[in-house]
Amino acid sequence: MLLKLRKHSFFINASREKLRFCLASTSSATTATVAEAIAPQLNPQNTQLRESQEPPFSCYLDPKYVISLLLRSRDIFHTRQIHSQVTIHGMLQNLNVANKLLYTYAQHKALGDAYAFFGEMGERDSVSWSVMIGGFAKVGDYTRCFGIFREVIQYGVRPDNYTLPFLIRCCRDMVNVLNGRVIHDVVLKHGLESNRFVCAALVDMYAKCRVIEDARKLFDEMPSRDLVSWTVMIGGYAECGNAYESLVLFDSMREEGVVPDKISMVTVVSACAKLGAMNKARLVHDYVFGNKFSLDVILGTAMIDMHAKCGCIDSARDIFDKMKDKNVVSWSAMIAAYGYHGHGRKALDTFSMMLSSGTLPNAITFVSLLYACSHAGLIEEGLRFFTLMWDEYSVTPNVKHYTCMVDLLGRAGRLDQAVKLVESMKVEKDEGLWGALLGACRIHGHIDLAEKAANSLLQLQPHNAGHYVLLSNIYAKAGRWKDVAKIRDLMTRSRLKKVPGWTWIEAYNNFHKFSSGDETHPMSKEIYEMLRNLNEKLKLAGYVPDTSFVLQGVDEEVKLGMLYAHSERLAIAFGLIATPAGAPIRITKNLRVCGDCHTFSKFVSAITQRVIIVRDSNRFHHFK
Protein backbone atom coordinates (compact mmCIF):
# COMPACT_ATOMS: atom_id res chain seq x y z
CA MET A 1 0.00 0.00 0.00
CA LEU A 2 2.73 2.40 1.01
CA LEU A 3 4.59 1.74 -2.21
CA LYS A 4 1.50 2.37 -4.25
CA LEU A 5 0.84 5.68 -2.51
CA ARG A 6 4.39 6.78 -3.08
CA LYS A 7 3.75 6.07 -6.70
CA HIS A 8 0.70 8.35 -6.57
CA SER A 9 2.55 11.20 -4.96
CA PHE A 10 4.99 10.91 -7.80
CA PHE A 11 2.20 11.09 -10.33
CA ILE A 12 0.77 14.25 -8.83
CA ASN A 13 3.71 15.95 -10.48
CA ALA A 14 2.65 14.43 -13.76
CA SER A 15 -0.18 15.40 -16.06
CA ARG A 16 -3.84 15.01 -15.20
CA GLU A 17 -4.20 12.27 -17.78
CA LYS A 18 -1.56 10.19 -16.05
CA LEU A 19 -3.23 10.87 -12.72
CA ARG A 20 -6.61 9.65 -14.00
CA PHE A 21 -4.99 6.55 -15.41
CA CYS A 22 -3.33 5.90 -12.11
CA LEU A 23 -6.56 6.32 -10.15
CA ALA A 24 -8.48 4.05 -12.47
CA SER A 25 -5.95 1.26 -12.09
CA THR A 26 -5.69 0.89 -8.29
CA SER A 27 -7.83 -0.69 -5.58
CA SER A 28 -10.92 1.21 -4.46
CA ALA A 29 -9.78 2.19 -0.94
CA THR A 30 -6.46 3.58 -2.13
CA THR A 31 -8.10 5.35 -5.03
CA ALA A 32 -10.61 7.01 -2.79
CA THR A 33 -7.99 8.17 -0.30
CA VAL A 34 -5.91 9.72 -3.00
CA ALA A 35 -8.98 11.24 -4.59
CA GLU A 36 -10.06 12.76 -1.25
CA ALA A 37 -6.70 14.27 -0.59
CA ILE A 38 -6.16 15.72 -3.99
CA ALA A 39 -9.80 16.40 -4.88
CA PRO A 40 -9.32 20.08 -5.76
CA GLN A 41 -6.78 19.09 -8.39
CA LEU A 42 -9.26 16.88 -10.17
CA ASN A 43 -12.16 17.64 -12.46
CA PRO A 44 -15.77 16.78 -11.50
CA GLN A 45 -15.84 13.34 -13.11
CA ASN A 46 -13.08 12.17 -10.78
CA THR A 47 -14.79 13.71 -7.78
CA GLN A 48 -17.74 11.45 -8.50
CA LEU A 49 -15.42 8.54 -8.14
CA ARG A 50 -14.58 9.80 -4.68
CA GLU A 51 -18.25 10.25 -3.66
CA SER A 52 -19.01 6.62 -4.39
CA GLN A 53 -16.76 5.61 -1.47
CA GLU A 54 -17.32 6.00 2.25
CA PRO A 55 -14.70 7.77 4.38
CA PRO A 56 -12.84 7.32 6.62
CA PHE A 57 -10.49 4.68 5.36
CA SER A 58 -8.09 3.03 7.65
CA CYS A 59 -5.07 2.87 5.45
CA TYR A 60 -1.58 4.15 6.01
CA LEU A 61 -0.61 7.49 4.44
CA ASP A 62 3.01 8.40 3.89
CA PRO A 63 3.93 11.69 5.69
CA LYS A 64 6.18 12.65 2.78
CA TYR A 65 3.22 12.30 0.49
CA VAL A 66 1.05 14.57 2.67
CA ILE A 67 3.84 17.11 2.89
CA SER A 68 4.22 17.13 -0.87
CA LEU A 69 0.46 17.70 -1.12
CA LEU A 70 0.69 20.63 1.29
CA LEU A 71 3.56 22.07 -0.71
CA ARG A 72 1.28 22.15 -3.73
CA SER A 73 -1.64 23.63 -1.85
CA ARG A 74 -2.96 26.47 -3.96
CA ASP A 75 -4.95 28.46 -1.44
CA ILE A 76 -6.42 28.48 2.05
CA PHE A 77 -9.51 26.45 0.98
CA HIS A 78 -7.37 23.75 -0.51
CA THR A 79 -5.26 23.71 2.68
CA ARG A 80 -8.41 23.33 4.82
CA GLN A 81 -9.47 20.30 2.73
CA ILE A 82 -6.11 18.65 3.19
CA HIS A 83 -6.26 19.57 6.90
CA SER A 84 -9.56 17.70 7.34
CA GLN A 85 -8.21 14.69 5.45
CA VAL A 86 -5.04 14.38 7.48
CA THR A 87 -7.11 14.81 10.68
CA ILE A 88 -9.30 11.85 9.63
CA HIS A 89 -6.19 9.78 9.12
CA GLY A 90 -4.73 10.83 12.46
CA MET A 91 -1.64 12.19 10.78
CA LEU A 92 -1.38 15.34 12.85
CA GLN A 93 0.43 13.37 15.55
CA ASN A 94 3.35 13.54 13.17
CA LEU A 95 5.13 16.79 14.06
CA ASN A 96 6.61 17.19 10.58
CA VAL A 97 3.17 17.03 9.00
CA ALA A 98 1.67 19.36 11.63
CA ASN A 99 4.43 21.93 11.17
CA LYS A 100 4.06 21.79 7.42
CA LEU A 101 0.34 22.40 7.73
CA LEU A 102 1.01 25.36 10.03
CA TYR A 103 3.53 26.69 7.53
CA THR A 104 1.12 26.29 4.63
CA TYR A 105 -1.57 28.30 6.44
CA ALA A 106 1.01 31.00 7.20
CA GLN A 107 2.14 31.07 3.56
CA HIS A 108 -1.45 31.75 2.52
CA LYS A 109 -1.59 34.47 5.20
CA ALA A 110 -4.39 32.53 6.92
CA LEU A 111 -3.10 33.40 10.38
CA GLY A 112 -6.50 32.76 12.02
CA ASP A 113 -6.45 29.13 10.86
CA ALA A 114 -2.75 28.81 11.67
CA TYR A 115 -3.12 30.15 15.20
CA ALA A 116 -6.19 28.02 15.93
CA PHE A 117 -4.33 24.92 14.80
CA PHE A 118 -1.22 25.99 16.70
CA GLY A 119 -3.39 26.08 19.87
CA GLU A 120 -4.57 22.51 19.22
CA MET A 121 -1.12 21.08 18.62
CA GLY A 122 -0.22 18.56 21.32
CA GLU A 123 3.47 18.87 20.70
CA ARG A 124 5.37 21.90 19.40
CA ASP A 125 9.02 22.34 18.58
CA SER A 126 11.08 25.40 17.76
CA VAL A 127 9.99 25.08 14.11
CA SER A 128 6.33 25.49 15.13
CA TRP A 129 7.12 28.62 17.16
CA SER A 130 9.26 30.09 14.39
CA VAL A 131 6.65 29.44 11.73
CA MET A 132 4.02 31.13 13.89
CA ILE A 133 6.19 34.20 14.56
CA GLY A 134 7.24 34.39 10.90
CA GLY A 135 3.60 34.16 9.83
CA PHE A 136 2.50 37.08 11.99
CA ALA A 137 5.58 39.04 10.90
CA LYS A 138 4.59 38.47 7.28
CA VAL A 139 1.21 40.15 7.77
CA GLY A 140 2.69 42.96 9.88
CA ASP A 141 1.08 41.92 13.19
CA TYR A 142 4.10 42.79 15.30
CA THR A 143 2.22 42.78 18.61
CA ARG A 144 1.34 39.12 18.09
CA CYS A 145 4.94 38.32 17.13
CA PHE A 146 6.21 39.66 20.42
CA GLY A 147 3.31 38.04 22.31
CA ILE A 148 4.33 34.66 20.93
CA PHE A 149 7.97 35.39 21.63
CA ARG A 150 7.09 35.99 25.30
CA GLU A 151 5.43 32.56 25.30
CA VAL A 152 8.58 31.06 23.79
CA ILE A 153 10.53 32.38 26.76
CA GLN A 154 7.84 31.32 29.29
CA TYR A 155 7.71 27.78 27.92
CA GLY A 156 11.48 27.59 28.12
CA VAL A 157 11.86 27.03 24.39
CA ARG A 158 15.28 28.06 23.18
CA PRO A 159 15.02 30.89 20.60
CA ASP A 160 17.19 30.04 17.61
CA ASN A 161 18.67 31.38 14.40
CA TYR A 162 15.24 31.10 12.75
CA THR A 163 13.13 32.74 15.47
CA LEU A 164 15.37 35.71 16.16
CA PRO A 165 15.75 37.15 12.63
CA PHE A 166 11.94 37.33 12.38
CA LEU A 167 11.79 39.38 15.57
CA ILE A 168 14.71 41.57 14.52
CA ARG A 169 12.90 42.33 11.26
CA CYS A 170 9.78 43.23 13.25
CA CYS A 171 11.86 45.81 15.12
CA ARG A 172 13.22 47.09 11.81
CA ASP A 173 9.75 47.46 10.31
CA MET A 174 8.47 49.20 13.44
CA VAL A 175 11.62 51.39 13.45
CA ASN A 176 11.94 50.48 17.13
CA VAL A 177 15.60 50.31 18.06
CA LEU A 178 14.84 49.88 21.78
CA ASN A 179 13.10 46.57 21.14
CA GLY A 180 15.87 45.80 18.69
CA ARG A 181 18.49 46.15 21.39
CA VAL A 182 16.51 43.84 23.68
CA ILE A 183 16.49 41.15 20.98
CA HIS A 184 20.18 41.83 20.36
CA ASP A 185 20.79 40.96 24.03
CA VAL A 186 18.89 37.70 23.55
CA VAL A 187 21.10 36.98 20.52
CA LEU A 188 24.23 37.47 22.64
CA LYS A 189 22.81 35.40 25.50
CA HIS A 190 22.33 32.46 23.17
CA GLY A 191 25.64 32.92 21.39
CA LEU A 192 24.04 33.47 17.99
CA GLU A 193 25.90 36.66 17.10
CA SER A 194 28.00 34.99 14.46
CA ASN A 195 25.10 33.42 12.56
CA ARG A 196 24.92 35.17 9.19
CA PHE A 197 21.11 35.40 9.14
CA VAL A 198 20.94 36.84 12.64
CA CYS A 199 23.80 39.21 12.06
CA ALA A 200 22.58 40.54 8.71
CA ALA A 201 19.15 41.11 10.24
CA LEU A 202 20.73 43.09 13.11
CA VAL A 203 22.81 45.21 10.73
CA ASP A 204 19.68 45.91 8.67
CA MET A 205 17.66 46.76 11.78
CA TYR A 206 20.22 49.25 13.15
CA ALA A 207 20.65 50.86 9.73
CA LYS A 208 16.91 51.26 9.09
CA CYS A 209 16.54 52.72 12.59
CA ARG A 210 19.26 55.18 11.55
CA VAL A 211 21.76 54.01 14.16
CA ILE A 212 24.26 53.61 11.38
CA GLU A 213 27.36 53.53 13.62
CA ASP A 214 26.08 50.42 15.44
CA ALA A 215 25.16 48.82 12.13
CA ARG A 216 28.65 49.44 10.79
CA LYS A 217 30.34 48.19 13.95
CA LEU A 218 28.45 44.87 13.73
CA PHE A 219 29.11 44.64 10.00
CA ASP A 220 32.85 45.18 10.51
CA GLU A 221 32.92 42.52 13.22
CA MET A 222 31.09 39.88 11.17
CA PRO A 223 33.29 36.77 10.75
CA SER A 224 32.15 36.32 7.16
CA ARG A 225 30.12 38.78 5.14
CA ASP A 226 27.90 37.41 2.44
CA LEU A 227 26.15 39.30 -0.35
CA VAL A 228 23.06 40.02 1.75
CA SER A 229 25.06 41.60 4.58
CA TRP A 230 26.87 43.80 2.08
CA THR A 231 23.56 44.77 0.49
CA VAL A 232 21.88 45.75 3.75
CA MET A 233 24.91 47.80 4.76
CA ILE A 234 25.05 49.56 1.37
CA GLY A 235 21.31 50.26 1.50
CA GLY A 236 21.59 51.37 5.12
CA TYR A 237 24.05 54.14 4.31
CA ALA A 238 21.86 55.38 1.46
CA GLU A 239 18.85 55.39 3.77
CA CYS A 240 20.76 57.48 6.32
CA GLY A 241 21.68 60.12 3.76
CA ASN A 242 25.25 58.95 3.19
CA ALA A 243 24.96 57.55 -0.33
CA TYR A 244 28.60 58.36 -0.95
CA GLU A 245 29.64 55.73 1.62
CA SER A 246 27.25 53.26 -0.08
CA LEU A 247 29.24 53.54 -3.29
CA VAL A 248 32.55 53.28 -1.44
CA LEU A 249 31.29 50.06 0.15
CA PHE A 250 30.15 48.72 -3.19
CA ASP A 251 33.71 49.08 -4.48
CA SER A 252 35.12 47.37 -1.36
CA MET A 253 32.64 44.54 -1.79
CA ARG A 254 33.82 43.83 -5.31
CA GLU A 255 37.44 44.10 -4.22
CA GLU A 256 36.71 41.30 -1.72
CA GLY A 257 35.47 39.19 -4.61
CA VAL A 258 31.77 39.24 -3.69
CA VAL A 259 29.77 39.19 -6.93
CA PRO A 260 26.67 41.41 -6.95
CA ASP A 261 23.27 40.07 -7.98
CA LYS A 262 20.23 41.96 -9.22
CA ILE A 263 18.91 42.93 -5.78
CA SER A 264 22.23 44.39 -4.69
CA MET A 265 22.42 46.29 -8.00
CA VAL A 266 19.00 47.82 -7.32
CA THR A 267 20.32 49.00 -3.95
CA VAL A 268 23.43 50.50 -5.53
CA VAL A 269 21.49 52.17 -8.36
CA SER A 270 19.10 53.64 -5.84
CA ALA A 271 22.01 54.93 -3.71
CA CYS A 272 23.48 56.53 -6.82
CA ALA A 273 20.14 58.23 -7.46
CA LYS A 274 20.18 59.67 -3.95
CA LEU A 275 23.73 60.93 -4.43
CA GLY A 276 22.95 62.42 -7.84
CA ALA A 277 26.50 61.93 -9.12
CA MET A 278 26.56 61.76 -12.91
CA ASN A 279 29.98 60.16 -13.36
CA LYS A 280 29.30 57.50 -10.75
CA ALA A 281 25.91 56.88 -12.35
CA ARG A 282 27.59 56.24 -15.71
CA LEU A 283 29.89 53.65 -14.14
CA VAL A 284 26.98 51.92 -12.40
CA HIS A 285 24.96 52.04 -15.62
CA ASP A 286 27.82 50.41 -17.54
CA TYR A 287 28.19 47.81 -14.82
CA VAL A 288 24.51 46.87 -15.04
CA PHE A 289 24.55 46.53 -18.83
CA GLY A 290 28.08 45.14 -19.01
CA ASN A 291 27.12 42.30 -16.70
CA LYS A 292 23.93 41.64 -18.61
CA PHE A 293 21.50 42.20 -15.76
CA SER A 294 18.09 42.10 -17.42
CA LEU A 295 15.97 45.18 -16.80
CA ASP A 296 13.03 43.87 -14.81
CA VAL A 297 10.44 46.31 -13.44
CA ILE A 298 12.32 47.06 -10.24
CA LEU A 299 15.84 47.43 -11.64
CA GLY A 300 14.49 49.36 -14.64
CA THR A 301 12.57 51.76 -12.41
CA ALA A 302 15.59 52.31 -10.19
CA MET A 303 17.64 53.09 -13.33
CA ILE A 304 15.07 55.64 -14.54
CA ASP A 305 15.22 57.30 -11.15
CA MET A 306 19.03 57.30 -11.11
CA HIS A 307 19.39 58.89 -14.54
CA ALA A 308 16.75 61.50 -13.80
CA LYS A 309 18.20 62.42 -10.40
CA CYS A 310 21.67 62.70 -11.92
CA GLY A 311 20.30 65.32 -14.30
CA CYS A 312 19.88 63.15 -17.43
CA ILE A 313 16.19 63.21 -18.09
CA ASP A 314 16.64 62.02 -21.69
CA SER A 315 18.53 58.86 -20.78
CA ALA A 316 15.92 58.24 -18.07
CA ARG A 317 13.33 58.28 -20.83
CA ASP A 318 15.47 55.94 -22.98
CA ILE A 319 15.51 53.36 -20.19
CA PHE A 320 11.79 53.84 -19.64
CA ASP A 321 11.10 53.15 -23.35
CA LYS A 322 13.36 50.09 -23.30
CA MET A 323 11.52 48.45 -20.40
CA LYS A 324 9.21 45.64 -21.47
CA ASP A 325 7.16 45.55 -18.27
CA LYS A 326 6.11 48.71 -16.49
CA ASN A 327 4.05 49.03 -13.36
CA VAL A 328 2.54 51.98 -11.54
CA VAL A 329 5.89 52.61 -9.82
CA SER A 330 7.78 52.90 -13.14
CA TRP A 331 5.18 55.29 -14.58
CA SER A 332 5.16 57.37 -11.40
CA ALA A 333 8.97 57.57 -11.38
CA MET A 334 8.93 58.90 -14.96
CA ILE A 335 6.18 61.43 -14.17
CA ALA A 336 8.06 62.57 -11.05
CA ALA A 337 11.27 62.94 -13.07
CA TYR A 338 9.60 65.25 -15.58
CA GLY A 339 8.13 67.13 -12.62
CA TYR A 340 11.38 67.96 -10.85
CA HIS A 341 13.03 68.84 -14.14
CA GLY A 342 10.27 71.39 -14.71
CA HIS A 343 8.76 69.61 -17.75
CA GLY A 344 5.13 69.80 -16.66
CA ARG A 345 3.59 69.10 -20.05
CA LYS A 346 5.67 65.97 -20.55
CA ALA A 347 4.59 64.78 -17.11
CA LEU A 348 0.96 65.20 -18.13
CA ASP A 349 1.56 63.41 -21.46
CA THR A 350 3.19 60.52 -19.59
CA PHE A 351 0.19 60.34 -17.29
CA SER A 352 -2.15 60.07 -20.31
CA MET A 353 0.05 57.31 -21.76
CA MET A 354 -0.10 55.50 -18.45
CA LEU A 355 -3.90 55.57 -18.46
CA SER A 356 -4.00 54.34 -22.08
CA SER A 357 -1.70 51.45 -21.12
CA GLY A 358 -4.32 50.35 -18.59
CA THR A 359 -2.22 51.05 -15.46
CA LEU A 360 -4.18 52.62 -12.61
CA PRO A 361 -2.57 55.57 -10.80
CA ASN A 362 -1.98 55.46 -7.04
CA ALA A 363 -1.52 58.15 -4.38
CA ILE A 364 2.16 58.62 -5.26
CA THR A 365 1.38 59.04 -8.97
CA PHE A 366 -0.85 61.98 -8.05
CA VAL A 367 1.75 63.51 -5.73
CA SER A 368 4.20 63.44 -8.67
CA LEU A 369 1.62 64.81 -11.08
CA LEU A 370 0.48 67.66 -8.82
CA TYR A 371 4.11 68.51 -8.05
CA ALA A 372 4.79 68.69 -11.82
CA CYS A 373 1.80 71.00 -12.32
CA SER A 374 2.89 73.22 -9.46
CA HIS A 375 6.46 73.60 -10.72
CA ALA A 376 5.39 74.30 -14.29
CA GLY A 377 2.70 76.80 -13.33
CA LEU A 378 -0.09 74.56 -14.67
CA ILE A 379 -2.68 75.87 -12.21
CA GLU A 380 -5.92 74.80 -13.86
CA GLU A 381 -4.58 71.34 -14.72
CA GLY A 382 -3.44 70.88 -11.14
CA LEU A 383 -6.85 71.84 -9.78
CA ARG A 384 -8.49 69.46 -12.25
CA PHE A 385 -6.30 66.50 -11.23
CA PHE A 386 -6.85 67.25 -7.55
CA THR A 387 -10.60 66.74 -8.10
CA LEU A 388 -10.14 63.87 -10.53
CA MET A 389 -7.97 61.77 -8.21
CA TRP A 390 -10.84 61.12 -5.83
CA ASP A 391 -13.78 61.32 -8.27
CA GLU A 392 -12.36 58.98 -10.90
CA TYR A 393 -9.69 56.93 -9.15
CA SER A 394 -10.87 56.84 -5.52
CA VAL A 395 -7.49 58.04 -4.30
CA THR A 396 -8.04 59.96 -1.03
CA PRO A 397 -5.90 63.11 -0.91
CA ASN A 398 -3.27 62.92 1.85
CA VAL A 399 -1.23 65.73 3.35
CA LYS A 400 1.30 65.52 0.50
CA HIS A 401 -1.39 66.21 -2.10
CA TYR A 402 -2.61 69.19 -0.09
CA THR A 403 0.99 70.43 0.16
CA CYS A 404 1.36 70.34 -3.64
CA MET A 405 -1.89 72.27 -3.98
CA VAL A 406 -0.85 74.90 -1.43
CA ASP A 407 2.42 75.25 -3.32
CA LEU A 408 0.61 75.50 -6.66
CA LEU A 409 -1.90 78.12 -5.45
CA GLY A 410 0.75 79.94 -3.43
CA ARG A 411 3.12 80.36 -6.38
CA ALA A 412 0.24 81.73 -8.44
CA GLY A 413 -0.41 84.30 -5.70
CA ARG A 414 -3.79 82.74 -4.87
CA LEU A 415 -3.01 82.73 -1.15
CA ASP A 416 -6.64 83.14 -0.07
CA GLN A 417 -7.59 80.00 -1.94
CA ALA A 418 -4.60 78.18 -0.42
CA VAL A 419 -5.64 79.20 3.09
CA LYS A 420 -9.22 78.06 2.44
CA LEU A 421 -7.93 74.71 1.26
CA VAL A 422 -5.81 74.30 4.40
CA GLU A 423 -8.79 75.21 6.60
CA SER A 424 -11.01 72.68 4.82
CA MET A 425 -8.53 69.78 5.22
CA LYS A 426 -9.59 66.82 7.29
CA VAL A 427 -6.21 65.10 7.35
CA GLU A 428 -3.51 65.95 9.86
CA LYS A 429 -1.27 68.85 8.86
CA ASP A 430 2.48 68.33 8.88
CA GLU A 431 5.56 70.53 8.68
CA GLY A 432 5.77 70.16 4.88
CA LEU A 433 2.34 71.72 4.48
CA TRP A 434 3.07 74.71 6.72
CA GLY A 435 6.45 75.03 5.02
CA ALA A 436 4.75 75.31 1.62
CA LEU A 437 2.44 78.01 2.95
CA LEU A 438 5.37 79.84 4.51
CA GLY A 439 7.25 79.64 1.20
CA ALA A 440 4.29 81.17 -0.61
CA CYS A 441 4.14 83.98 1.96
CA ARG A 442 7.81 84.65 1.35
CA ILE A 443 7.33 85.07 -2.40
CA HIS A 444 4.41 87.43 -1.93
CA GLY A 445 5.58 89.20 1.25
CA HIS A 446 2.49 88.19 3.22
CA ILE A 447 3.74 88.74 6.78
CA ASP A 448 0.61 88.06 8.88
CA LEU A 449 -0.05 84.73 7.26
CA ALA A 450 3.68 83.89 7.43
CA GLU A 451 3.64 84.36 11.21
CA LYS A 452 0.66 82.05 11.53
CA ALA A 453 2.26 79.36 9.37
CA ALA A 454 5.59 79.72 11.16
CA ASN A 455 3.94 79.34 14.57
CA SER A 456 2.27 76.10 13.49
CA LEU A 457 5.57 74.94 12.06
CA LEU A 458 7.48 75.71 15.25
CA GLN A 459 4.87 73.94 17.36
CA LEU A 460 5.45 70.79 15.32
CA GLN A 461 9.24 71.07 15.18
CA PRO A 462 10.54 73.52 17.82
CA HIS A 463 14.12 72.39 17.30
CA ASN A 464 14.35 72.82 13.54
CA ALA A 465 16.56 75.83 12.91
CA GLY A 466 15.48 76.03 9.25
CA HIS A 467 12.00 77.22 10.22
CA TYR A 468 13.37 80.10 12.30
CA VAL A 469 15.67 81.08 9.47
CA LEU A 470 12.79 81.11 6.97
CA LEU A 471 10.66 83.41 9.15
CA SER A 472 13.65 85.60 9.85
CA ASN A 473 14.24 85.86 6.10
CA ILE A 474 10.67 86.99 5.55
CA TYR A 475 11.06 89.72 8.19
CA ALA A 476 14.36 90.73 6.64
CA LYS A 477 12.86 91.03 3.18
CA ALA A 478 10.28 93.40 4.65
CA GLY A 479 13.04 95.34 6.44
CA ARG A 480 11.71 94.42 9.90
CA TRP A 481 15.17 94.12 11.45
CA LYS A 482 13.89 94.22 15.04
CA ASP A 483 11.92 91.03 14.43
CA VAL A 484 14.93 89.51 12.70
CA ALA A 485 17.02 90.25 15.77
CA LYS A 486 14.31 88.76 18.03
CA ILE A 487 14.40 85.48 16.13
CA ARG A 488 18.20 85.35 16.06
CA ASP A 489 18.15 85.93 19.80
CA LEU A 490 15.60 83.16 20.30
CA MET A 491 17.76 80.82 18.24
CA THR A 492 20.86 81.65 20.25
CA ARG A 493 19.04 81.08 23.54
CA SER A 494 17.67 77.73 22.32
CA ARG A 495 21.17 76.91 21.01
CA LEU A 496 19.85 76.30 17.53
CA LYS A 497 22.28 76.40 14.65
CA LYS A 498 21.44 76.96 11.00
CA VAL A 499 22.13 73.93 8.78
CA PRO A 500 25.27 74.95 6.87
CA GLY A 501 24.78 75.15 3.11
CA TRP A 502 27.19 73.33 0.82
CA THR A 503 27.49 72.51 -2.86
CA TRP A 504 29.48 69.75 -4.46
CA ILE A 505 30.65 68.96 -7.97
CA GLU A 506 32.29 65.90 -9.55
CA ALA A 507 35.62 66.52 -11.32
CA TYR A 508 39.01 64.86 -11.74
CA ASN A 509 37.37 61.55 -10.66
CA ASN A 510 36.50 62.97 -7.30
CA PHE A 511 33.94 64.97 -5.31
CA HIS A 512 34.67 68.59 -4.46
CA LYS A 513 32.59 70.13 -1.70
CA PHE A 514 32.32 73.86 -1.05
CA SER A 515 30.73 75.81 1.78
CA SER A 516 30.01 79.52 1.72
CA GLY A 517 33.22 81.61 1.74
CA ASP A 518 35.25 78.38 1.59
CA GLU A 519 39.00 78.86 1.11
CA THR A 520 40.08 75.33 1.94
CA HIS A 521 40.13 73.89 -1.59
CA PRO A 522 43.66 73.38 -2.94
CA MET A 523 42.71 75.40 -6.01
CA SER A 524 41.05 78.14 -3.98
CA LYS A 525 43.24 80.87 -5.48
CA GLU A 526 42.28 79.96 -9.05
CA ILE A 527 38.61 79.67 -8.09
CA TYR A 528 38.44 83.19 -6.63
CA GLU A 529 40.39 84.51 -9.61
CA MET A 530 37.80 82.91 -11.90
CA LEU A 531 34.96 84.46 -9.84
CA ARG A 532 36.52 87.92 -10.14
CA ASN A 533 36.80 87.47 -13.91
CA LEU A 534 33.23 86.28 -14.16
CA ASN A 535 31.89 89.16 -12.10
CA GLU A 536 33.46 91.72 -14.41
CA LYS A 537 31.96 90.07 -17.46
CA LEU A 538 28.59 89.70 -15.69
CA LYS A 539 28.49 93.39 -14.86
CA LEU A 540 29.02 94.22 -18.55
CA ALA A 541 26.25 91.80 -19.48
CA GLY A 542 23.84 93.67 -17.22
CA TYR A 543 23.78 91.46 -14.11
CA VAL A 544 22.76 93.37 -10.98
CA PRO A 545 23.23 91.49 -7.69
CA ASP A 546 20.07 91.32 -5.60
CA THR A 547 21.27 91.61 -2.03
CA SER A 548 17.80 91.00 -0.59
CA PHE A 549 18.82 87.36 -0.63
CA VAL A 550 21.53 88.04 1.94
CA LEU A 551 19.36 88.52 4.93
CA GLN A 552 21.68 89.49 7.70
CA GLY A 553 20.78 93.15 8.24
CA VAL A 554 24.33 94.28 7.44
CA ASP A 555 25.92 96.87 5.15
CA GLU A 556 25.39 96.60 1.40
CA GLU A 557 29.09 96.08 0.82
CA VAL A 558 29.31 93.19 3.26
CA LYS A 559 26.17 91.71 1.71
CA LEU A 560 27.80 91.81 -1.74
CA GLY A 561 30.83 90.02 -0.36
CA MET A 562 28.63 87.29 1.14
CA LEU A 563 26.72 86.74 -2.10
CA TYR A 564 29.98 86.64 -4.00
CA ALA A 565 31.24 83.57 -2.14
CA HIS A 566 28.04 81.49 -1.94
CA SER A 567 28.92 77.81 -2.18
CA GLU A 568 27.12 77.31 -5.52
CA ARG A 569 29.22 80.08 -7.11
CA LEU A 570 32.45 78.55 -5.88
CA ALA A 571 31.37 75.18 -7.32
CA ILE A 572 30.44 76.70 -10.68
CA ALA A 573 33.72 78.64 -10.86
CA PHE A 574 35.62 75.45 -10.06
CA GLY A 575 33.57 73.58 -12.66
CA LEU A 576 34.62 76.09 -15.31
CA ILE A 577 38.26 75.44 -14.45
CA ALA A 578 38.06 71.67 -13.99
CA THR A 579 35.92 70.57 -16.95
CA PRO A 580 36.71 70.88 -20.67
CA ALA A 581 35.27 73.84 -22.61
CA GLY A 582 31.71 73.27 -23.71
CA ALA A 583 31.05 70.43 -21.22
CA PRO A 584 27.95 70.81 -19.06
CA ILE A 585 28.50 71.73 -15.41
CA ARG A 586 26.46 69.75 -12.90
CA ILE A 587 26.37 70.85 -9.30
CA THR A 588 24.36 69.68 -6.29
CA LYS A 589 23.33 71.81 -3.33
CA ASN A 590 22.00 70.48 -0.02
CA LEU A 591 19.58 73.40 0.53
CA ARG A 592 17.48 75.51 -1.84
CA VAL A 593 19.42 77.65 -4.32
CA CYS A 594 19.04 81.34 -3.47
CA GLY A 595 17.31 83.60 -5.96
CA ASP A 596 20.39 85.62 -6.76
CA CYS A 597 22.53 82.55 -7.40
CA HIS A 598 19.77 81.48 -9.78
CA THR A 599 20.23 84.73 -11.75
CA PHE A 600 24.00 84.39 -11.49
CA SER A 601 23.89 80.89 -13.00
CA LYS A 602 21.71 82.08 -15.86
CA PHE A 603 24.20 84.83 -16.76
CA VAL A 604 27.24 82.57 -16.40
CA SER A 605 25.64 80.01 -18.69
CA ALA A 606 25.05 82.69 -21.33
CA ILE A 607 28.54 84.19 -21.11
CA THR A 608 30.50 80.95 -21.05
CA GLN A 609 28.24 79.00 -23.44
CA ARG A 610 27.96 76.20 -20.90
CA VAL A 611 24.92 74.22 -19.88
CA ILE A 612 24.62 74.49 -16.10
CA ILE A 613 22.47 71.99 -14.26
CA VAL A 614 21.83 72.70 -10.60
CA ARG A 615 20.21 70.12 -8.38
CA ASP A 616 19.00 71.55 -5.09
CA SER A 617 17.05 70.01 -2.22
CA ASN A 618 13.82 70.50 -4.11
CA ARG A 619 14.31 70.26 -7.88
CA PHE A 620 16.57 70.67 -10.92
CA HIS A 621 17.37 74.00 -12.54
CA HIS A 622 18.60 73.92 -16.15
CA PHE A 623 20.43 76.91 -17.59
CA LYS A 624 21.29 76.95 -21.30
Add this chain to the structure above:
DNA sequence: TTAGGGTTAG
Protein backbone atom coordinates in the same frame (compact mmCIF):
# COMPACT_ATOMS: atom_id res chain seq x y z
C1' DT B 1 9.34 20.51 8.25
C1' DT B 2 11.30 27.22 9.14
C1' DA B 3 15.32 32.13 6.88
C1' DG B 4 17.57 37.34 4.35
C1' DG B 5 18.61 42.14 0.96
C1' DG B 6 15.27 45.64 -3.94
C1' DT B 7 11.80 50.44 -7.34
C1' DT B 8 8.19 55.88 -7.35
C1' DA B 9 6.74 61.18 -3.32
C1' DG B 10 8.48 63.39 1.14
